[in-house]
Amino acid sequence: MQQTPAATDYGSWKLMAWTGPAFFIGFFVFWGIVAGNLPPMAASTPAEAMWQHYKDLQFPITLGMSVCMVLGSCYMTFGAAVSRVMRRIEGVDGMLANIEMMGATITYCPIVIACGIWLTCAIQIDSLTPPMVQFGYRLAWMIIDLAYMVTSWQIIAASLVFLRDRREHKLVPAWVSWWGFVTVATFFPVSLVPFFTSGPWAFHGSFNFWIAFFTWYIWIVSMSFFIIRAVSRIEVEDGAADSAPVEALRPAPSFVRAS
Amino acid sequence: MGAVAAERRLPGAEGLWVFIGVDMVIFAILFFTFLDERHDAVALFEAGRRTLDPNFGGVNTLILLSSSWCVAMATVRAEQDRLEAIPPWLAGAFFCGLAFTLSKVLEYAGKLDAGFTPATNAFYMHYFVLTALHLLHVIGGTVLLAVLWKMARTGAFHSRRLVVLESGAIYWHMVDLLWILLFPLLYLLRAPA
Amino acid sequence: MSSSAWRPLLREPSTWVWAVLMAATIVSTWGFSQHGVPARLGTVGVFLLAAFKVRLVLLHFMALRHAPLLPRLAFEAWLLVVTAVILVAYLQPIQCGAEQADPALSVWSVEGAAAHAGPVQKQQFGSAGDVCRLIVW
Numbered sequence: 001m002q003q004t005p006a007a008t009d010y011g012s013w014k015l016m017a018w019t020g021p022a023f024f025i026g027f028f029v030f031w032g033i034v035a036g037n038l039p040p041m042a043a044s045t046p047a048e049a050m051w052q053h054y055k056d057l058q059f060p061i062t063l064g065m066s067v068c069m070v071l072g073s074c075y076m077t078f079g080a081a082v083s084r085v086m087r088r089i090e091g092v093d094g095m096l097a098n099i100e101m102m103g104a105t106i107t108y109c110p111i112v113i114a115c116g117i118w119l120t121c122a123i124q125i126d127s128l129t130p131p132m133v134q135f136g137y138r139l140a141w142m143i144i145d146l147a148y149m150v151t152s153w154q155i156i157a158a159s160l161v162f163l164r165d166r167r168e169h170k171l172v173p174a175w176v177s178w179w180g181f182v183t184v185a186t187f188f189p190v191s192l193v194p195f196f197t198s199g200p201w202a203f204h205g206s207f208n209f210w211i212a213f214f215t216w217y218i219w220i221v222s223m224s225f226f227i228i229r230a231v232s233r234i235e236v237e238d239g240a241a242d243s244a245p246v247e248a249l250r251p252a253p254s255f256v257r258a259s
Numbered sequence: 260m261g262a263v264a265a266e267r268r269l270p271g272a273e274g275l276w277v278f279i280g281v282d283m284v285i286f287a288i289l290f291f292t293f294l295d296e297r298h299d300a301v302a303l304f305e306a307g308r309r310t311l312d313p314n315f316g317g318v319n320t321l322i323l324l325s326s327s328w329c330v331a332m333a334t335v336r337a338e339q340d341r342l343e344a345i346p347p348w349l350a351g352a353f354f355c356g357l358a359f360t361l362s363k364v365l366e367y368a369g370k371l372d373a374g375f376t377p378a379t380n381a382f383y384m385h386y387f388v389l390t391a392l393h394l395l396h397v398i399g400g401t402v403l404l405a406v407l408w409k410m411a412r413t414g415a416f417h418s419r420r421l422v423v424l425e426s427g428a429i430y431w432h433m434v435d436l437l438w439i440l441l442f443p444l445l446y447l448l449r450a451p452a
Numbered sequence: 453m454s455s456s457a458w459r460p461l462l463r464e465p466s467t468w469v470w471a472v473l474m475a476a477t478i479v480s481t482w483g484f485s486q487h488g489v490p491a492r493l494g495t496v497g498v499f500l501l502a503a504f505k506v507r508l509v510l511l512h513f514m515a516l517r518h519a520p521l522l523p524r525l526a527f528e529a530w531l532l533v534v535t536a537v538i539l540v541a542y543l544q545p546i547q548c549g550a551e552q553a554d555p556a557l558s559v560w561s562v563e564g565a566a567a568h569a570g571p572v573q574k575q576q577f578g579s580a581g582d583v584c585r586l587i588v589w
């Protein structure tokens with residue numbers, strides 16, 4: 001890894017950008033496949049069947065959820081990497097970069113709480129009654145689903161800033177930003193989740209699970225890809241500025257400008 | 260030949276059509292979900308459909324089509340650099356958006372008064388959710404038209420600065436286009452006797 | 453006075469597109485869907501007119517006729533698929549009321565959910581109308 005004496009630590013920046021793939025691959029494997037959430041158990045499943053589901057999958061759910069609670073934090077570090085790229089477009093005083101980072105960080109909270117509830121349902125299964133399992137399972141879904149607006153703010157902030165990028169080849173292409181707006185749009189009907197146990201608007205339904213979550217997932221995957229590339233591109237841009245004959249061309253590090 | 264190729268372009272902001280396309284695909288999926296559920300309960304959906312007033316839907320279609328025309332004319336005037344002629348067309352489009360919203364509110368009020376809610380049955384669930392999702396698009400678009408109208412009055416749009424106006428117009432035409440299909444799907448899909 | 457104000461508008465293609473769209477709407481809303489017209493014929497007519505209207509909006513108002521071929525074909529394909537699925541779903545024969553309508557809503561209580569278990573659980577992908585979903589997925 002390259003040593004940089006200047007203010008910008010590209011190494012850890014790149015490392016944080018790579019936590020994006022760690023998040024989306026880890027969640028797909030441990031939440032989706034290991035814990036058997038693809039497709040998720042239906043909201044309309046009777047309590048006894050929910051209890052049996054947790055009894056049958058006790059170990060896979062315990063394993064999957066405990067890994068996810070740890071890996072979920074990668075959404076925060078990924079958000080920080082995105083925020084730093086946004087700062088290069090928005091300027092050091094930009095508010096949207098802050099909103100993006102806070103949105104990503106707070107998104108981790110419902111994820112860790114929901115996974116913790118599902119985890120506890122699994123490890124405690126022998127001492128829980130079926131209605132208690134049903135309560136826990138649905139509680140976790142309500143928390144994770146209805147927290148969508150915090151993630152929406154994150155995505156709106158990132159999309160607005162990346163659309164304003166004046167580079168000839170934007171750091172993050174315009175279609176990713178517009179995909180972000182689509183993701184935000186698909187989140188709103190998630191508000192219907194408390195009112196349905198079957199059909200497209202239930203938390204396992206065709207819209208509120210398969211469309212809303214997968215448009216978000218595709219956003220994370222594409223954003224990760226372009227953020228990893230953006231950090232390398234910024235490193236090259238800075239290098240070009242460094243080798244320019246006039247030293248003053250180089251943007252001063254933020255702490256110098258602030259003083 | 261070359262000249263023709265050079266003229267071919269997608270209007271509006273770069274990447275906008277991804278949003279338009281995905282939004283349309285999502286609505287298509289919602290249409291198909293409606294048809295799928297209708298297939299399981301044709302009688303219930305037909306009874307529900309008959310409680311709707313097609314006059315509301317038809318008039319709303321006419322309103323949105325006129326609104327689309329106003330926006331299209333505003334774009335044409337901008338291309339012709341007739342700056343003073345742009346704001347009235349956008350104002351017309353904006354008031355059509357308001358009229359659509361008002362008509363929808365009246366229609367909802369009538370349905371709720373008559374005791375129909377999204378909880379009534381599967382048909383009413385689809386009716387309220389689909390029209391409400393579309394109405395959210397209309398409300399967003401109406402706000403957008405108000406902003407465009409205000410911008411046009413300061414001379415913000417002309418033949419070399421079209422992107423913002425074009426993007427707004429394309430979004431508004433999409434809202435119109437979705438209603439053109441949503442209206443017959445909910446109001447006019449008659450089950451054979 | 454008013455005729456002179458309108459005359460320039462008549463030279464704009466958008467005006468003619470709008471007039472055709474308005475006429476088509478009036479025909480389908482207050483013509484094809486009236487009781488005098490047989491249900492199947494009228495409904496198919498309504499949707500063919502709707503598809504025609506959507507295509508006018510796409511090509512003229514949204515200016516896809518000036519767009520590169522690929523996006524234009526993509527949006528025309530969307531229209532084709534949506535219209536075809538609607539018509540196929542509408543025209544396919546329906547089994548006589550054997551299937552009971554599954555209420556989309558149920559009470560958020562344990563009793564409600566337990567009562568829900570009694571009837572046959574509705575499959576995510578199972579009934580005949582799912583042709584629609586398969587095309588999309």
